[in-house]
Amino acid sequence: MSIDVHQLDAGAWISVNDSREVSVSNLWRLARQEFCGCEMADFLAEGFVEVGVDTRDIEARIAGQCITCGASGVTDWLAVGRVVDGEFRPVVPESVHIPCRRSRLARPASPE
Amino acid sequence: MSTNVEGWKDEVYGEEIREHLFEFAEEGWESIPDDEHDAWFERFKWWGLYHQRNGQESYFMMRIGTPNGVLEPGQLEVVADIADEYARGPADNPEFGGAYCDWTTRQSIQLHWIRIEDVPEIFDKLEANGLSTMQACGDSWRNIVGCPVAGKDKHEHVDAWPVAEQLHEEFKGNDAYENLPRKWKVSVTGCDEGCGQGDINDLAFEPAEKEIDGEETMGFNVRVGGGLSRKEPRFARDIDVFCTPEDAPKVSAGMSALFRDYGDRDDRFNARIKFLVDEWGTEKIRRVLQEEYVEYELPSAGDDLRDQYTYNAGRQDEHGDHIGVHEQPDGNYYVGLNVMVGRMGVDDVRELAALADEYGSGEVRLTQRQNVIVTDVPEGSLDAFLDEPLLEDYSPDPHPFMRGSIACTGTEFCSLSIVETKNRQVRYARWLKENVELPDGIQDFHIHLSGCTASCAQPQIADISLRGMKTRKDGEPVEAFDIGLGGGLGEDPHFADWIAMRVAADEVPGYIRNVLTAYEDESGEESFREFIAARDEEELEELAEPEETDYADPYMHNTKMTWYPYAEEDAMDDRPTPARADGTPITADD
Ligand code: HEM
Numbered sequence: 001m002s003i004d005v006h007q008l009d010a011g012a013w014i015s016v017n018d019s020r021e022v023s024v025s026n027l028w029r030l031a032r033q034e035f036c037g038c039e040m041a042d043f044l045a046e047g048f049v050e051v052g053v054d055t056r057d058i059e060a061r062i063a064g065q066c067i068t069c070g071a072s073g074v075t076d077w078l079a080v081g082r083v084v085d086g087e088f089r090p091v092v093p094e095s096v097h098i099p100c101r102r103s104r105l106a107r108p109a110s111p112e
Numbered sequence: 113m114s115t116n117v118e119g120w121k122d123e124v125y126g127e128e129i130r131e132h133l134f135e136f137a138e139e140g141w142e143s144i145p146d147d148e149h150d151a152w153f154e155r156f157k158w159w160g161l162y163h164q165r166n167g168q169e170s171y172f173m174m175r176i177g178t179p180n181g182v183l184e185p186g187q188l189e190v191v192a193d194i195a196d197e198y199a200r201g202p203a204d205n206p207e208f209g210g211a212y213c214d215w216t217t218r219q220s221i222q223l224h225w226i227r228i229e230d231v232p233e234i235f236d237k238l239e240a241n242g243l244s245t246m247q248a249c250g251d252s253w254r255n256i257v258g259c260p261v262a263g264k265d266k267h268e269h270v271d272a273w274p275v276a277e278q279l280h281e282e283f284k285g286n287d288a289y290e291n292l293p294r295k296w297k298v299s300v301t302g303c304d305e306g307c308g309q310g311d312i313n314d315l316a317f318e319p320a321e322k323e324i325d326g327e328e329t330m331g332f333n334v335r336v337g338g339g340l341s342r343k344e345p346r347f348a349r350d351i352d353v354f355c356t357p358e359d360a361p362k363v364s365a366g367m368s369a370l371f372r373d374y375g376d377r378d379d380r381f382n383a384r385i386k387f388l389v390d391e392w393g394t395e396k397i398r399r400v401l402q403e404e405y406v407e408y409e410l411p412s413a414g415d416d417l418r419d420q421y422t423y424n425a426g427r428q429d430e431h432g433d434h435i436g437v438h439e440q441p442d443g444n445y446y447v448g449l450n451v452m453v454g455r456m457g458v459d460d461v462r463e464l465a466a467l468a469d470e471y472g473s474g475e476v477r478l479t480q481r482q483n484v485i486v487t488d489v490p491e492g493s494l495d496a497f498l499d500e501p502l503l504e505d506y507s508p509d510p511h512p513f514m515r516g517s518i519a520c521t522g523t524e525f526c527s528l529s530i531v532e533t534k535n536r537q538v539r540y541a542r543w544l545k546e547n548v549e550l551p552d553g554i555q556d557f558h559i560h561l562s563g564c565t566a567s568c569a570q571p572q573i574a575d576i577s578l579r580g581m582k583t584r585k586d587g588e589p590v591e592a593f594d595i596g597l598g599g600g601l602g603e604d605p606h607f608a609d610w611i612a613m614r615v616a617a618d619e620v621p622g623y624i625r626n627v628l629t630a631y632e633d634e635s636g637e638e639s640f641r642e643f644i645a646a647r648d649e650e651e652l653e654e655l656a657e658p659e660e661t662d663y664a665d666p667y668m669h670n671t672k673m674t675w676y677p678y679a680e681e682d683a684m685d686d687r688p689t690p691a692r693a694d695g696t697p698i699t700a701d702d
């Protein structure tokens with residue numbers, strides 16, 4: 001089944017198969033990351049910049065800020081959820097995530 | 113690669129969206145195919161409907177564009193009736209009740225909790241009274257803003273109202289400009305106060321004088337590429353063009369066609385014309401405008417009046433807004449009334465409409481500071497009008513902390529938001545009024561609060577800028593603000609410098625108090641803005657500390673995780689949405 005994913009409303013959320021699934025304003029814990037100097041970034045998601053699909057994984061680059069050190073910018077690619085049996089299962093933002101330097105995306109979706 | 117949005121716009125966009133909208137309205141919310149939601153919600157914006165945030169599915173915000181903020185006699189009453197009948201949601205707002213109108217920073221009106229099934233009826237009522245939601249959102253000519261007292265102002269050099277009106281007539285529903293790469297915001301200023309806020313619009317007409325064929329002619333200088341959104345604020349830039357009021361539509365057509373053809377349709381984050389001005393520079397913008405879009409020879413810029421601008425200019429000798437009683441050139445008066453955070457309950461709106469009828473001409477105007485103005489009050493009726501009980505709540509002489517407050521929509525309805533905004537700003541202003549003595553000589557003190565970097569409350573042009581953030585307190589995430597200082601407009605506009613970052617929301621009033629204390633202790637004759645401008649970043653960082661006080665903030669938790677921050681049962685799982693036209697929730701197994 002094909003998965004349709006895009007970011008909408010100026011990056012406010014990620015839509016997966018026309019359903020609003022991932023929203024801005026959550027805090028994400030990022031480890032082994034190059035976004036800022038923190039061992040573990042405490043990252044506030046302020047806008048989804050790019051989204052894409054890698055088989056079943058929904059991935060995004062997110063604009064925001066580390067609220068520990070104040071660094072702001074755009075993250076590398078992060079898995080934000082996956083589609084299982086046609087249903088979107090989001091990751092838990094507060095658990096630890098590892099951004100991926102290069103896009104592994106089979107099919108990057110266009111911005112908004 | 114073109115974007116999804118551009119693809120959807122290629123299929124259906126502009127005026128034709130209306131038929132589809134009405135069909136869905138007829139058949140109900142559930143008739144919008146699930147896999148077409150994103151496309152249709154993007155398109156509905158063109159007709160002023162913006163799907164509310166997560167948890168509020170099937171409810172829409174509706175924006176009514178009132179050019180220059182002018183509501184003609186009778187129109188405000190219609191708006192009140194519509195809000196009363198159709199803008200009621202499943203839960204009330206604790207400060208403002210069950211139905212209310214928002215006056216916005218672009219002189220428009222916003223209603224919330226609108227159901228698609230009611231849209232045709234609402235449109236009928238609006239249109240029968242000369243009002244419309246057309247192009248209020250979406251990628252086209254937005255509501256045209258300007259001096260809210262155009263045509264009624266002693267400071268006026270060109271009457272900006274007929275110009276704004278003409279642009280409105282010409283560019284609303286004009287298919288040559290209905291599908292632009294992004295929003296297109298236009299401002300027309302005719303006075304020497306500078307209250308049209310041209311500097312933060314995509315296209316600005318500002319009063320200027322020029323000798324043409326040996327004759328001194330009043331008209332406008334043209335600036336292009338202002339805007340506040342994201343962390344990329346820009347002031348509009350002078351493109352060295354003068355135009356007469358008669359030529360304003362030609363220059364407007366040319367500039368918006370240039371934007372249509374050259375704006376970036378591949379990347380919506382880079383689409384606003386401010387980025388094209390960055391890339392091309394003003395000389396190229398002018399050259400392309402002249403060569404490809406305007407048939408007559410564009411005169412070079414005339415002498416502007418910017419050195420006289422008082423509006424939000426950081427001066428203390430004159431108020432930089434339109435609050436209070438002011439004489440019009442015809443001998444009548446206009447009376448500007450303060451509306452806290454731009455929101456008024458419907459009963460008050462109806463009463464305001466009645467008072468405008470009784471004491472004035474019935475006309476009411478909206479300002480870019482989220483306030484209202486009753487015009488055309490004869491001198492003999494002034495005292496009786498000023499004695500009306502409604503003016504106790506919407507004062508023509510408000511306390512500076514009330515007068516200076518602006519707040520955007522925030523987590524109550526908005527998808528992009530990070531924090532709660534309007535109710536919090538009301539509480540901030542009340543606390544500051546009770547607890548903080550303003551230093552001598554400060555009459556105007558602007559605090560603008562935006563829930564995210566989109567900057568709908570125009571935080572960067574305030575004395576104190578508040579922009580939604582998060583921080584942790586005792587390990588728990590709480591709502592917070594980045595705080596900027598010293599922004600404003602005037603001859604030399606300045607964006608606030610971001611000084612105190614990630615301040616927990618309950619420590620913001622204490623911080624503001626401490627900043628004002630430092631100003632009082634350390635300043636001589638300088639205005640607040642001069643005081644900030646005279647200090648470098650390091651000094652400013654040491655100026656004051658955030659502090660907990662007896663101010664209590666009921667919205668510290670993540671209000672975005674709720675379906676509605678003020679509902680009794682506010683958890684996302686308790687949401688009564690999506691709902692049918694009668695308000696009954698549609699459950700997953702339906
Ligand atoms: C549901 C509520 C709202 C949403 C989702 C929303 C969305 C946005 C977004 C995404 C931006 C920045 C992106 C861009 O460049 O276009 C923006 C900027 C802005 N909006 Fe809003 N907005 C809302 C309410 C309002 C209101 C009530 C007003 C007043 C009419 C307003 C006025 C503005 C202004 C003045 C700016 C920034 C100036 C600029 O860069 O042009 N917005 N809004």
Ligand code: SF4
Pocket residue numbers: 520521522523526527528529530562563564565566567568569
């Ligand atoms: S500034 Fe942000 S939170 Fe406030 S209304 Fe605009 S988009 Fe929403």
Ligand SMILES: [Zn+2]
Pocket residue numbers: 036037038040041042066067068069070071
């Ligand atoms: Zn960090």
